[in-house]
Amino acid sequence: MLAVVDYGAGNLRSVVHALSHLGVESLRIVKQPHELKGATRIILPGVGAFGAGMEKLREQRLIQPIKDAVCLGIPYLGICLGMQFLFETSDEMGEHAGFGLLPGRVTRFPERPGLKVPHMGWNALNVTRASPLVEALEAGQYAYFVHSYYCIPTNPDDVLITVDYGAPFCAGVAHENIYGVQFHPEKSQRAGLRLLANFLAMTESLEAAV
Numbered sequence: 728m729l730a731v732v733d734y735g736a737g738n739l740r741s742v743v744h745a746l747s748h749l750g751v752e753s754l755r756i757v758k759q760p761h762e763l764k765g766a767t768r769i770i771l772p773g774v775g776a777f778g779a780g781m782e783k784l785r786e787q788r789l790i791q792p793i794k795d796a797v798c799l800g801i802p803y804l805g806i807c808l809g810m811q812f813l814f815e816t817s818d819e820m821g822e823h824a825g826f827g828l829l830p831g832r833v834t835r836f837p838e839r840p841g842l843k844v845p846h847m848g849w850n851a852l853n854v855t856r857a858s859p860l861v862e863a864l865e866a867g868q869y870a871y872f873v874h875s876y877y878c879i880p881t882n883p884d885d886v887l888i889t890v891d892y893g894a895p896f897c898a899g900v901a902h903e904n905i906y907g908v909q910f911h912p913e914k915s916q917r918a919g920l921r922l923l924a925n926f927l928a929m930t931e932s933l934e935a936a937v
Contacts, residue, residue, distance in 0.1 A: 730766035734783040736775040745913040768930040773808025777817035810907030830881035839893040845875040859929040868918040870910035
């Protein structure tokens with residue numbers, strides 16, 4: 728069963744529509760801890776501010792159950808803010824703790840001449856290494872971004888995708904069963920659907936092996 732976490736601030740409708748387009752049948756919208764029971768894969772989409780998002784997850788008592796599931800090996804895909812939550816801290820509107828599942832931090836884009844913050848629009852993806860998540864993604868394919876803050880992983884081996892916005896930044900991560908993308912695959916047309924399909928295919932094969 729695929730669990731899609733709903734904490735009231737994610738781009739849920741578009742994500743569910745994309746998953747339905749890909750033929751997902753066993754899908755559950757999760758708002759409470761007990762609804763994660765039986766999940767064999769988790770997608771956490773997100774938009775908005777880091778601190779507010781973490782507070783909402785805390786109010787719904789979902790933080791520890793999500794972390795426990797990931798630590799048990801259940802595949803996790805974080806989208807936009809759902810990727811940022813993976814890290815230890817964010818300095819968005821104060822200092823806020825994240826899941827701490829990956830070492831690193833989240834910070835605001837620096838001001839650079841000619842570059843607007845938030846970073847909004849289409850950018851070419853640079854895949855830095857092989858992973859089932861990015862299989863068959865063509866070099867330089869474009870994805871859609873909307874964000875003012877970006878992730879700085881402590882371990883460079885966790886970086887899967889980079890994007891150049893004045894300077895290269897981490898736009899995707901992969902570490903064992905943990906995956907995250909800063910862009911919105913549900914809004915990224917062909918490239919986004921390919922990435923979601925890869926996550927589904929990868930996790931379906933893991934389910935079959937259990």
